[in-house]
Amino acid sequence: MENRQELNRNLAQMLKGGVIMDVTTPEQARIAEEAGACAVMALERIPADIRAAGGVSRMSDPAMIRGIQEAVSIPVMAKCRIGHIAEARILEAIEIDYIDESEVLSPADDTRHIDKTKFSVPFVCGARDLGEALRRIGEGATMIRTKGEPGTGDVVQAVRHMRKMQSEIRRVASLREDELYEAAKELAAPLDLVRFVHDNARLPVVNFAAGGVATPADAALMMELGAEGVFVGSGIFKSGDPAKRAAAIVQAVTNWKDSKLLAKLSENLGPAMVGINSEEIETIMEERGR
Amino acid sequence: MNVGVLALQGAFAEMEAYWRMRGAEVFEIRQAADLERGIDLLALPGGESTVQGRLLKKLGLFEPLKRRIDAGLPVFATCAGLILLAERIENDDAVWFASLPVTVKRNAYGRQLGSFTTRGDFDGKHDFPMTFIRAPAITDLLSPDIEVLSTFDGAPTSVRWRNITAFTWHPELNATA
Numbered sequence: 001m002e003n004r005q006e007l008n009r010n011l012a013q014m015l016k017g018g019v020i021m022d023v024t025t026p027e028q029a030r031i032a033e034e035a036g037a038c039a040v041m042a043l044e045r046i047p048a049d050i051r052a053a054g055g056v057s058r059m060s061d062p063a064m065i066r067g068i069q070e071a072v073s074i075p076v077m078a079k080c081r082i083g084h085i086a087e088a089r090i091l092e093a094i095e096i097d098y099i100d101e102s103e104v105l106s107p108a109d110d111t112r113h114i115d116k117t118k119f120s121v122p123f124v125c126g127a128r129d130l131g132e133a134l135r136r137i138g139e140g141a142t143m144i145r146t147k148g149e150p151g152t153g154d155v156v157q158a159v160r161h162m163r164k165m166q167s168e169i170r171r172v173a174s175l176r177e178d179e180l181y182e183a184a185k186e187l188a189a190p191l192d193l194v195r196f197v198h199d200n201a202r203l204p205v206v207n208f209a210a211g212g213v214a215t216p217a218d219a220a221l222m223m224e225l226g227a228e229g230v231f232v233g234s235g236i237f238k239s240g241d242p243a244k245r246a247a248a249i250v251q252a253v254t255n256w257k258d259s260k261l262l263a264k265l266s267e268n269l270g271p272a273m274v275g276i277n278s279e280e281i282e283t284i285m286e287e288r289g290r
Numbered sequence: 291m292n293v294g295v296l297a298l299q300g301a302f303a304e305m306e307a308y309w310r311m312r313g314a315e316v317f318e319i320r321q322a323a324d325l326e327r328g329i330d331l332l333a334l335p336g337g338e339s340t341v342q343g344r345l346l347k348k349l350g351l352f353e354p355l356k357r358r359i360d361a362g363l364p365v366f367a368t369c370a371g372l373i374l375l376a377e378r379i380e381n382d383d384a385v386w387f388a389s390l391p392v393t394v395k396r397n398a399y400g401r402q403l404g405s406f407t408t409r410g411d412f413d414g415k416h417d418f419p420m421t422f423i424r425a426p427a428i429t430d431l432l433s434p435d436i437e438v439l440s441t442f443d444g445a446p447t448s449v450r451w452r453n454i455t456a457f458t459w460h461p462e463l464n465a466t467a
C-alpha cells in the first residue's frame with residue numbers, strides 16, 4: 001500500500017494550481033470541464049441545497065456518478081460520509097479517482113474516520129488546523145482541504161483554517177528538534193508527520209482551499225494564503241452565469257498575483273450566489289469529525 | 291541555462307525543482323509578458339492537458355509558444371505536456387501544439403486505480419524509476435526519425451524528436467534518482 005499512497009499523493013500534485021468544481025449532472029460536468037476545471041466532484045445536491053433540505057445526507061447514487069465519469073475526461077471525485085467504510089468501498093468499486101470523506105454529508109461515525117490506508121483509491125479530507133490535517137494524513141488521506149463552511153458562499157472559515165494551518169506549519173518548522181515530541185502531543189498528531197512538517201515547512205500532501213469560495217477574488221485570496229488550488233462548490237452553479245464564473249475562477253487561480261487581470265476577470269460575472277452569513281446558520285458542518 | 295516552466299496548472303513546482311537540481315535558472319510562465327525573458331528550454335509539466343490547453347489560449351500564450359517550439363526551442367514535456375505537443379490525440383477532439391509527430395491516447399491505463407510505478411531502461415540508463423499517473427500512451431509514431439528512449443509493454447513511453455523530449459511518465463517526481 002506504500003506505493004499506492006505515493007501514487008495517490010502524486011495525483012493530487014497533478015491537480016495543483018487548479019479548480020475542482022461541484023457538479024450534479026453530466027451537463028454541469030461538461031460545462032465545468034469546458035471552463036477549465038482540473039477535476040469535478042460528483043454529488044446529487046450541492047452543499048447549499050443540502051443545507052436547505054436538511055435531513056440525512058448520504059453518498060450519491062453510483063449511476064449518477066457513473067454518468068458524470070462518462071461525460072468528462074478529467075478526474076472525477078465523489079463524497080462519502082465520515083467513517084462510512086462501505087460507501088467508500090462502493091466508490092472504490094466504481095473506480096472513482098478521489099474520495100472526499102466529507103463533513104458536508106451526515107457523519108456515519110461520530111468518533112472515527114475511515115482507515116484510508118486500507119484502500120487503493122485516494123482520499124481527500126477536510127481539516128481546520130495542522131493537527132487535524134496530520135491526523136487525517138496519518139489515517140491515509142493523500143490530499144487535504146480546509147473545511148470552510150460549505151454551502152454558505154462565506155469564505156471566512158476557509159480563511160481562518162488556512163491561516164491557522166499555515167501559521168502552525170511555520171511554528172513547527174521553527175522548533176528545535178527536541179521540542180517536536182511535545183509539539184506532536186499538543187497537535188495530537190503522529191510524530192513522524194510532525195517531523196516531516198518541521199523538516200520541510202509544508203504538509204506532506206497537497207493542500208487545497210474549500211468552503212465558501214464564490215468569486216475570482218475569493219480564489220485569489222486563498223492562493224495568497226497558501227492554498228495550492230481551490231474547490232468551488234455551490235459558488236458556481238448557484239450563480240447567474242456558471243460557465244463564465246467558472247472560467248474566471250480558473251484563471252484567477254493561475255494568475256492570482258496579477259491584480260489587473262483579476263479586475264478584468266471580476267467584471268460582469270452576473271449575480272454571485274446570495275450566500276448565507278456563516279454566523280447566522282444553525283448546522284455547523286465544520287464541527288463534524290475532528 | 292534559463293528554463294521556462296509552464297506554470298498554468300499542475301505539477302509545475304516539481305518541474306521547477308527538477309531543473310534547479312540540474313543547475314538551471316528557472317522561471318515560471320503564467321502569461322504572455324513572462325515570455326519577454328530569455329529562454330533556453332521550455333518545460334511542460336504534468337497536470338490536466340484540457341486545463342493547460344485552454345489557459346494557453348485564453349492567456350495569449352498559445353501562438354507565441356507554438357512559434358518558438360516549431361522554430362526549434364528545446365522542449366522537455368511530461369504527461370499532460372506530451373499531450374499538448376502531440377500531433378494527434380486518439381480519444382479527444384482537441385489537439386494543441388501538434389508539434390510532435392506522435393499519436394497519443396489520454397488516460398490510456400484507466401482511472402487513478404490504473405496509475406502505477408515501474409522500473410526500466412531509459413536512454414541508456416538501467417533500472418530507472420518511472421511513475422505513471424492517469425498516464426497517456428504513445429500509440430503511434432508518425433515520423434521515422436523519432437528516437438524511442440523507453441518502453442513499457444513494448445510501447446514507447448518516452449521519445450526524442452528534433453528539439454523535443456517527451457514522456458508519458460514523470461521523471462520530475464523521482465527527481466532524486
